[in-house]
Amino acid sequence: MQHCDVVVVGAGVIGAACAEALSARGLRVTVLDRGAPAAGTTAAGEGNVLVSDKAPGPELELAKASRRIWPELLDGLRAELGEALTGVEWEPKGGIVVATTDESAGPLVEFARAQRAAQVRAEVITAAQAAELEPHLTPRVTAAVHYPDDAQLQPVLAATTLLAAVRARGGEVRPGVAALGVGRRADGSVAEVRTNRGAVPCGAVVNACGPWAGEFAAVAGAPVAVLPRRGLVLVTGPLPEGTVRHKVYDADYVGAVASGDADLQTSTVVESTRAGTVLIGSSRQRAGFDETIRPRVLSELARKAVGLFPVLADVPVMRAYGGFRPYAPDHLPVIGADPRIAGLWHATGHEGAGIGLAAATGRLLAELFTGGEPVVDPEPFRVDRPAVVREVSV
Missing domain, CATH: 3.30.9.10 (D-Amino Acid Oxidase, subunit A, domain 2)
Incomplete structure (x- = not known):
């Protein structure tokens, strides 16, 4: 099987946003999902892109960034893919x-x-x-x-639009493929994702499994408290x-x-x-x-x-x-590299705000992955913060 730069596990809106942002930076991306794209948490969402429900702090900063990015991102995808593939019912209705x-x-x-x-x-x-x-x-x-500034979009259409961009740039989206863990090189870094349909060789993997992110993190060897x-x-x-x-x-x-x-x-x-x-x-x-x-x-x-x-x-x-909804004990998303396993990344824990936060989450993860200037301070979303790595038995 052909080697890819990054495997994104999870084809909901967060996984799709991460895959789109990584592919926009020239990386070859494969997206895996045990079901159909956007058929899990994303399909059960209302499509909210909100700033109104967040107190001042890191999540509000991520929400503000995402509210700025969503319309720009959709405009860019419309120019790249055409109107037929980018109808996401964006409504800045307040x-x-x-x-x-x-x-x-x-x-x-x-x-x-x-x-x-x-x-x-x-x-x-x-x-x-x-x-x-x-x-x-x-x-x-x-x-x-x-x-x-509160807005709304159709979440399944948004996710499938992002995935269409990944495909158009040479990436793959593979539904019906369950990720079972990761294989590692001699130095401990990620070498492949093991699935029910064979191994997928890669340089890195992004855990974007939503409410199931805790399960995947555990079988990958780096548990996180996402419930x-x-x-x-x-x-x-x-x-x-x-x-x-x-x-x-x-x-x-x-x-x-x-x-x-x-x-x-x-x-x-x-x-x-x-x-x-x-x-x-x-x-x-x-x-x-x-x-x-x-x-x-x-x-x-x-x-x-x-x-x-x-x-x-x-x-x-x-x-x-x-x-x-993927819930982290301290109510903050988990975004970034896992220091315990080189090549393992996480993008999860957004609870009910994932659709609104997806655009900035994808961009932040891609910026951290490629060494770019982060759109918001990534520190509060670190994987190794106490609420996420010390409460894994919750």
Whole structure:
């Protein structure tokens, strides 16, 4: 089998973004996935590209960089591949975060103030202005913040577009190939990826297995603490255009994202798609890889969504779906080289923000790989930080 420079294990949006960025720098890349491209966590995503839900710190800096990179990257791919291969439904529609109680109003406004200090456009607006932006929003709004830079894309289309670029540059995408571990040279460095279809010789491997990254890291000989965190989403039937115009969520969503609690947490997130359907989330629960869809969770999501948008009370639910988010104990992605095994790299742990963070993650990993100037400070995302390498038994 032909030798490649890098094997990327995982064809979700993070693996696709890493593969695209590496191939853009002239490296020969092979992408492996035990299933179909973008069929795992990426297929269960809502397509959010957000700055609104992140407190000042390393993840927000990565999100800001990614929000800048996504439109530039898509424009470049459109020029390279043509319109037919690059329709990803990019919508820079903005987001609105609302408080519906007096207790949550103050913390929401303070969170926005801290984000503005970190150069995020976070505009505190009145309840009347929120109603102007979202006419069907509940009148119980006690505070609201408008985030003009929040955006959305179709995650499966985004991932397959990135992979199309890899193929166009001479790389390979091989679905149905399960990575079983790595083979090493006499000096301990990566020599190949062992798979159910034979070995793939390579100079390096990127672990972009999402919620399964902990499993691959363990069989590769360098365990990391990346765990699955389950989430469910409701999808309504198509609604008239303009029923929901932005991504809208309740102020308690930020707390749920940042929490490490294993118990079920739900918060209200409502947004439309280009097809006219409305996506309703979100739930978070650490329950291993249990795929059970529990009606109790769906009922709670629906009840909270109607509280935010009363117009949804009589709207039929078309389907529900769930997925597993890759969760790191300190809530930061894992991006970079593994110092324990030369040639092993990781790009995982983004939890529910992987689609939004993918563009900057791919670029950062490629810059570190090739010795370029990193788009953000890579230090907080190091593989060998205590939360990731010392909590592998979690």
